[in-house]
Every structure is written in C-alpha cells, then in structure tokens.
Amino acid sequence: MATADLLLHPVRMRILQALFDADPLTTSQLRDRLPDIAPATMYRHIAVLAEAGVLEVVDEKRVRGTVERSYRVRDEEVVIDPAARAAMTREDHQRAFTTFTASLMGDFDRYLAREGADPTADGVVYRQAAVWLNEEEFTALVEEIETAVTARVGNDRNDGRVRRLFSLVVVPDQPRRP
Template sequence: MATADLLLHPVRMRILQALFDVDPLTTTQLRDRLPDIAPATMYRHIALLTDAGVLEVAGETRVRGIVVRSYRVRAEQAVIDPAARAAMTQEDHRRAFTAFVASLLTDFERYLGLEDAEPTSDGVVYRQAVVYLSDDEFAAMIEEIERAVVTRVGHAEGDGRTRRIVSLVVLPDKSAKP
C-alpha cells in the first residue's frame, strides 16, 4: 500500500485519475490529457509512482531510438490502507483534503473549459444532504455506495458511455448538535 503523502499529492492524484480504468498510456498521452502539468513535473511524478509500485510499466516500444513506456495503475497499490489512514494527524488530513479538493476544482475547470460543456445535459451533479444515521446504518450506506460504483467500474468505453469521475466526501456535522 502507498502512503497518504504519495497518493494525495495534487499532481499525482491527477495522473492516477487519468490512468484509472483506461488502457495503458504513455507519458506523452498523459501530457495530452493533463496539458497544464509541465513535462519535467510529469516525468518526476510518474517516476515516483512507478518506484513506489503504484504504477507499472505495461509495455515498452522503440520510437526513433528512444524507449517509450506505457503505464497502468496497480489498483491494489493505489490505496491508503486503514492503518495508515488511522495514523494520519489532523494536519495530514487537512493537507490530504486540500489536495483532494484542488483535484476536484482542476477537473471541474478543465471540464468547463471544453467548448461543448453543458453541465445540465452532461449530468454534472454536486449536492449535499444531511442524513441522521447510526454507525451501522452509516456503514451500510457507504457499502451500498461503494458497491454501486465498483460494479460499474469495469464497463467498456463506447456504446454511448461517457467517462465520468465520481467523488465522495462524507463529514460528520458535530457542530450542528443542540
């Protein structure tokens, strides 16, 4: 398992997100998908993720005398295990959440920058709801959400399918207690 510091860096989060559930990509293809990331920065973060075992080289080809590698995510390594998450300090969580939100904002800005972006017809959703749940009810809800997402992760591209990013944030609202 990778560390929170490794996975929750804004650039590395975006690289991983670009590689999730797609065919392996070369660094050039990643740069096409993430054009705002400087080439040197992209190469450095890919190397860090590869050295940590989160990315693996899926293939190598020679192009004009240069070895071009394609990468894929090792999903089982791209997870912060419960023990590592439990060991995180409040400051670690603050930094991790900030990186997560920054990644969301970057994705949203990239989407809105598309000429054909139509949030309503494209099904863009962002909302909050308050639910009162026991610990058991909460665990069941999280399990239902995870199952709903995981069962759809393997769908193939095509057949009218659009790649969508699903993010989830759950916070206890202890300040609302009477």
C-alpha cells in the same frame, strides 16, 4: 498500500485520475491529457508512482532510440492503508482534504473550459444531504455506494457511454460523542 503523501500530491493525483479506468497510457499520452504539467514534472511523478508500485509498466517499445513505456494503475495500490490513515494528524487530514478538493475543482474547471460544456445536459451533479446513521448503517451505506460504483468500473466505452468521475466525501456534522 500507498501513503497519503504519495497519493494526495496534486500532480500525482491528476496523473492517477487520468489513468483510472483508462487504457494504459504512455507519458506522452498523459502529457497530452494534462498539458499544463511540465514534462520534467510529469516524468518525475510518474517515476515516483512507478517506483512505489502504484503504476505498473504494461508495455515497452523502442521509439527513436528511447524506450516508451505504457502505464496503468494498480487498483489495489491506490487506497491509503488504514493504519496510515489512523496515523494521520489533523493537519495531515487538512492537507489531504485540501488537495482532494483542489483536484475536484481543477477537474470541474477543465470540464467547463471545454468547447460545448453544458453542465445540465451533461448530467453534472453536486449535492449534499444530511443523513442520521449509526455506525453499522454508515458502514453499510458506504459499502453500498462503493459496490454500485465499482460494479460499473469495467464498463466498455461503447454504447454512447461517457467517462464520469465519481468522488465521495463524507464529513460528520459534529464529532462523535464518547
């Protein structure tokens, strides 16, 4: 399992998001999807993710005297180890959450910048709800949401389907009582 430092770096997070539930991509294809990331930066962060085992090479072919690799995400490696999460300080959580929310904002900005973006017609949703739950109910709710989303992760691209990014943020309204 990966660490928060590895996964929650802004550039690495964007690379992983581009690869989630996508066909394997080459670095060149990733650069096309993420043109604002400098090539040297892209190569460096792909190397870090591959070395850590988060990305795996699924194909290699020779192109003009160099080797072009295709990468995909190893799903089991993009979860922060529970022990690593438990060891995070408040400052670590603040930095991780800031990176996560900045990534969400970047995704939304890129969506809005596209020609023809129409949040209403495209089904953009951002909501917040307060729910009273004990620990057992909370655990069950998170599992239900994860099950509902992961059951659809392998859907084919056909039949008019649109790739959508789902993000879950759960924050207690107040600290737990001892």
